[in-house]
Amino acid sequence: QLVESGGGLVEAGESLSLSCVASGFSIDDYAITWFRQAPGKEREGVSGISSSDGSKYYADSVKGRFTISSDSSKNTVYLKMNSLKPEDTAVYYCAAGPPWTVVAGIINSFEYDSWGQGTQVTVSS
Numbered sequence: 001q002l003v004e005s006g007g008g009l010v011e012a013g014e015s016l017s018l019s020c021v022a023s024g025f026s027i028d029d030y031a032i033t034w035f036r037q038a039p040g041k042e043r044e045g046v047s048g049i050s051s052s053d054g055s056k057y058y059a060d061s062v063k064g065r066f067t068i069s070s071d072s073s074k075n076t077v078y079l080k081m082n083s084l085k086p087e088d089t090a091v092y093y094c095a096a097g098p099p100w101t102v103v104a105g106i107i108n109s110f111e112y113d114s115w116g117q118g119t120q121v122t123v124s125s
Helices: 100-104
Strands: 002-005 008-011 016-022 031-037 044-050 055-058 066-071 076-081 090-097 119-124
Touching: 002 090, 016 031, 016 090, 016 119, 031 076, 031 100, 044 066, 044 076, 044 100, 055 066, 055 100
Parallel strands: 008 119
Antiparallel strands: 002 016, 016 076, 031 044, 031 090, 044 055, 066 076, 090 119
């Protein structure tokens, strides 16, 4: 099970931190990736981490603004989002999948079979 938290409403340029707590499995055995889906748009992979080897993935749209990290002792993955833009507005989901997806930088939602319920992030202009 994956549970996200930390979403909210912020103004452009502000920051938010999301958390994804895993239970029933160890995040060290999987890639944990943040996806987002805006109304009328396809779900896209934003950032992922393979805690076992430290590999990280960032979509071009968030490079330099978002930082992913993990705490194995808490079985939790975090996403720190800085310099938020209105186009970052979406429901953010964390999902567990095979580590190779992050290592290879090939993020497809169909490779991920365990998903959280999502948390809304809204950025006003």
